[in-house]
Amino acid sequence: MRDFSRRAVLALPPAVGVAAGSRARTPAQASLTQVQSDESFTEAERAILAGRTPIAGGVVLDLPPLSENGNSVDLTVTAESPMTREDHVTAIHILSERNPFPRVATFHLTPRSGRAEVATRIRLATSQTLVVLAETSRGTIHRTSKDVIVILGACVETG
């Protein structure tokens, strides 16, 4: 290992740093062509929990139990929180069990949100369970899940 020149060693850390920084900002070019996430649903949930045990309840996921068309499913997430500086919801994650990408959406909130309530429209590949995780500023994490039936999925079957 003596063959490492001083120049080569010095050049290494900044190059690594730049690569890591750009990945955090925008997805790497390779990931843009992926049709399926490398991360499974269980891996994504474990990564968000980061060793914490979720508390059941305290967050409500509202969406129709049956959707004719998985291309556009309206949902609302409401978390019980006083939304003060000391105690507020910092993030709401929507996870899908059977979509190609388990992390559907993440919302970052602040005490200035006033209420921990967000709504959006998502795509669902097939009938499955949706999981919502709400992280609070006190370090706790609330979990809820809901089964949804999708008649016509959002993904085109190939092969």
Add this chain to the structure above:
Amino acid sequence: MRTVPITARITMPGSARKGEVVPVRVLVRHAMERAANAPGVAPTPRKILHTFLVTYGGDEIFRMELSPGITANPYVEFTTVAAESGTLVFEWHEDGGAIYRREAQLDVT
């Protein structure tokens, strides 16, 4: 970084009382193209809005990370506390580096 306007409908009150929780609803026109790699089709990379962030008087009040699992023409609804009269800046970051921006004024009485 180039910033371009985008077709979006931002629904929120123009004025509010101080401390009032204001609902903000945003609908933006975007195809949210997913990556395609099927037999007989040329592989195409995805082109979605991957981040949506909102600042109010310069402070970030809301941020959303989107995935290919969000519908075309993404719709988002959130709330904010009316603090002082100021501008809400809505920013969408697209794959490929484009940033789209829109603004809305909130008068606080």
